[in-house]
């Protein structure tokens with residue numbers, strides 16, 4: 001079966017029973033067979049909430065004067081990596097705003113530290129040059145994450161005033177060209193996103209052969225432009241997208257930390273997480289950002305994550321394995 005535009009469009013709107021029978025169960029089967037029931041779990045460390053950009057959907061936008069801005073120091077990064085290792089996890093994601101005050105040398109130190117702790121390392125820190133991606137790759141960086149957010153250039157440009165869609169895509173292709181694994185994906189429910197865009201977002205994720213798909217629903221964040229008139233994204237469409245992506249990209253990791261519709265528990269909603277895994281998602285994070293700083297890293301409202309014990313309980317219930 002060829003998962004082209006028409007077939008994906010069909011499955012995004014077919015009745016739920018048919019979808020469950022023909023796609024959801026198949027996607028869970030792919031997760032259990034091709035993906036060997038593996039759920040990739042890692043530590044998430046917010047490195048900085050300082051950002052030079054003003055994306056209309058993100059709580060870290062530079063215009064938001066209501067959060068205390070921070071950048072972790074080297075000792076905080078080192079001790080967080082140690083914590084990840086002591087938890088028995090094998091990977092760490094360093095995520096943050098685009099903060100030009102953090103030098104390339106600092107990132108090289110963090111990569112070296114991750115390797116000392118036998119951790120796979122993923123950076124999601126905004127746009128670098130191709131030369132810099134190459135230096136990071138040569139230093140041992142495993143993944144670089146840079147989302148395309150939406151495949152429609154006009155909408156992308158309307159809510160990302162500091163970078164064009166073309167520039168973002170160039171950066172994404174450069175990550176691939178230097179041989180880094182790529183984390184990329186979309187947001188379900190951005191302002192003015194059409195049904196056609198939702199189908200094209202899935203097709204673009206496939207075309208990019210994303211190694212990690214950090215797809216999420218749009219969740220309004222305080223003090224952002226988009227939150228004024230855009231509701232919570234459609235979680236049913238999100239879950240259908242996850243299943244279709246699992247079938248299209250059987251070996252990729254897909255974010256399972258998902259909310260239920262309008263949940264106040266955010267990404268720490270156990271039901272949302274389990275539902276995402278039943279649809280084929282298989283990547284989870286445990287927060288290792290120093291506790292006192294977590295409240296100032298609200299990219300979206302109520303950004304919380306489940307603790308490791310809860311993750312293990314969910315995986316046991318679903319007969320999945322934490323790796």
Ligand code: SF4
Pocket residue numbers: 051052053054055058059060061062096097098126299
């Ligand atoms: S999405 Fe990223 S680049 Fe945009 S404002 Fe938020 S942290 Fe900055």
